[in-house]
Every structure is written in structure tokens, then in C-alpha cells.
């Protein structure tokens with residue numbers, strides 16, 4: 001495997017002169033915290049059910065209790081995890097750069113717990129519930145939850161405040177994310193398979209807007225063809241190499 005330092009050393013000047021950095025992150029950034037990724041690996045399975053079969057509105061309407069059991073299990077698991085060196089490296093970059101925006105596909109809240117100040121949750125959050133009756137959204141960190149959580153106001157069924165397959169990204173989050181990738185000079189694509197759209201399209205959009213695009217991953221994936229440099233390795237080992245004096 002290529003030495004990540006050998007990839008990054010010639011880029012030192014590009015990195016240190018960047019004034020606007022955007023990080024597009026995926027499940028791989030939280031892997032070292034103990035949060036399972038979605039694809040590749042038996043640990044990503046829950047009760048022998050594939051995430052793709054649970055993360056849909058159809059699955060929720062068919063069997064809300066089953067989908068809630070999965071989310072409740074994940075909430076409990078994530079609550080017991082801590083941000084890792086990769087999350088902390090993005091926070092440390094804020095000291096060295098005018099603006100750092102994290103666009104995360106993750107719903108675990110670990111970037112915020114690490115201290116990142118500008119986080120766009122592209123696929124929502126495990127810690128938000130939305131009422132199917134009155135559409136009210138609430139922040140909720142109770143774990144475990146009752147089997148079918150109900151709205152305090154109208155008694156309707158609450159659903160996880162995440163974006164499932166076939167659902168639209170929140171338009172404001174979409175706009176802010178497109179702005180962030182279009183407006184940065186350095187785009188870090190970290191720990192995502194680059195298979196899920198429209199998130200994966202943000203990497204290409206960044207490239208087309210003139211950013212230098214670095215990908216940090218164990219292996220090449222769906223967006224690697226668009227990036228300028230691929231930095232191999234676990235993100236908790238490679239992202240800290242970006243931080244000055246690291």
C-alpha cells in the first residue's frame with residue numbers, strides 16, 4: 001500500500017494555503033470509533049437484515065416496530081462510542097483555516113461531539129425524531145426509546161429524522177452543501193463508498209468548481225475517478241497528517 005505521507009508531502013503547500021476547506025464524510029470516518037459501516041463486512045448486518053432493506057419509507061410503513069428496533073439499537077451503540085482522531089483532526093483544522101465545513105452523510109452526531117462548528121447533516125440525524133402526524137421535529141437522546149415513540153403534541157407516530165432511500169435531501173441542507181463544495185479550495189472526501197447519490201455527486205461538483213480533492217479511504221470507491229489524490233489508510237491515522245505540526 002502507498003505510504004499516505006508520500007501522497008501528502010508534495011501537497012503540503014496546497015494544504016496549508018487553503019482558506020476554505022470542506023470535508024465530505026461517510027461511515028468510514030466513524031469506523032475507528034466502533035460504529036459499523038453500511039457496506040462491506042458482516043458487522044454491518046443487524047439481525048441478518050441488510051441496511052438497504054430497513055432504510056426506506058416502505059420498510060417503516062410495513063413494520064415500524066422493526067425499523068425502530070434497528071434505530072434504537074444504533075442509538076444505544078453510538079451513545080457508547082467516542083469521536084476518534086479523524087473527527088478531532090477536522091476540528092484542529094479549524095484553528096489553521098478560515099473556514100471548515102463538514103458535510104456528513106453520517107447520522108451519528110460524532111462530528112458535533114468532537115467540536116466541529118459547521119456541520120451539515122446531509123442524511124439527517126439519529127438524534128432527531130419527526131412526527132408523521134403534525135411533522136414536528138424534536139431532538140431526543142433517550143436510549144432506549146419506547147418501542148413506538150409517540151408525539152407529545154398530537155400522539156402521532158414518530159419516525160427517525162433521517163433521510164431514507166427515495167426521500168429528498170432537506171432543500172436547505174442541499175443548498176448549503178452544494179455551496180460548501182463549490183466554494184472551497186480543498187475538498188476532503190473521507191470514508192465514503194461514494195455509491196449513494198446525491199451525496200456522492202458533491203465530490204464531483206467540488207472538483208468541477210476547481211477545488212483540490214483528496215480522498216481518504218481504505219480502498220478506492222465510487223468517486224475515486226474524480227479525485228486528485230487518493231490517500232490510503234484508516235482515516236483516524238491519515239486525517240491527522242493534515243493538521244499542521246501533527
Ligand code: BJW
Nearest residue numbers: 026027028037038039105165166191192193196197234235
Ligand atoms: C474507511 C474506514 C476507515 C471503512 N477509514 N475509510 C441509481 C443511480 C443513482 C442513484 C440512484 C439509483 N437508484 C436509486 C438511486 C437513488 C438513491 C441511491 O443513491 N441509491 C444507490 C444506492 C444506487 N438515493 C436516494 O434515494 C437519495 N434520495 C434521492 O435520490 O431522492 C430523490 C428525490 C428527489 C425529490 C423528491 C423525492 C426524492 C437518498 C439517499 C439516502 C441514503 N440514506 C442512508 C441511510 C441514512 C439513515 C441511516 O443511517 O439509517 O444513508 S443509506 C446509507 O448510505 C446512509 C449513508 O449515509 C449512505 C452512504 O454510505 P457511506 O457513508 O458511503 O458508507 P458505506 O458503508 O457505503 O462505505 C463506507 C466507506 O468507508 C467504504 O468506502 C470503506 O472502504 C470506508 N472505510 N473503514 C477510512 N477506518
Ligand code: ZN
Nearest residue numbers: 131134151154
Ligand atoms: Zn405530532
